[in-house]
Amino acid sequence: MALGGGMTRNWALIFIASGLVIATSAQAKSLKLSAADQLEEVPPLPEDADRVEVDQDSEAGDQDDERTDNQANKSIDTVSGRWRFSGAVGASSDFVSGQANVGYYWVRYVGVETNFYYFQISNEQVFGSQYGPEVDLLVRLYNWSMLTPFAGFGPGYSKWHRRYQGVNFSDGSSFTGNVLFGVDVALTSHFGIQFMRKNITYWGDVPVSFDDRAASEARSTWFTNIGFRLLF
Secondary structure (H helix, E strand, C coil): CHHHHHHHHHHHHHHHHHHHHHHHHHHHHHHHHHHHHHHHHCCCCCCCCCCCCCCHHHHHHHHHHHHHHHHHHHHHCCCCCEEEEEEEEEECCCEEEEEEEEEEECCCCEEEEEEEEEEEEECCCEEEEEEEEEEEEEEECCCCCCEEEEEEEEEEEEEEEEEECCEEEEEEEEEEEEEEEEEEEECCCCEEEEEEEEEEEECCCCCECCCCCCCECCCEEEEEEEEEEEEC
């Protein structure tokens, strides 16, 4: 009886263990099928899912910025490869001056300008006028500001007339060498103020001085010109 009872317990344990194995296997199979069903329910990704989308608005904005930069550069480089027409005038109670320029700039900063200048002084005692053409090699440092420094040099021809109390005391002409520098202040795209310092060296005759009307002026003379400037 004791043996039979032990065998009965052993078979019972084997039966219980077998049932647990079968239940575990069935549960695992059920989980596997459930996972497969869930995977099948997930929609497939589109073929171009791995492509990077480009923000069209951002790209258009970059193109606009580039276009704006190009326009800004063109606004600075206003005379590169172009003809340049400008003029300047100045006046005071007894003095008037004017200048007309025609130039061509084949690179951004460097060009040649031909100008014709005239200035006159007149009061109760004296009258004097001087004028002539001039050709200068000019460098203009265009930049983002309203100030454009410039400098140049070149040959010219000057003619003058001077009178004291109605009597002429100096009439003549001479070829000249000229050096100049200054700054343009652009108030608008076509209008501004020009400050210029200029040296004239006479290669021939020299005007007689207004001071004593006997001695000649210095062969090389510096003067300052401030006036309005028009650019076309």
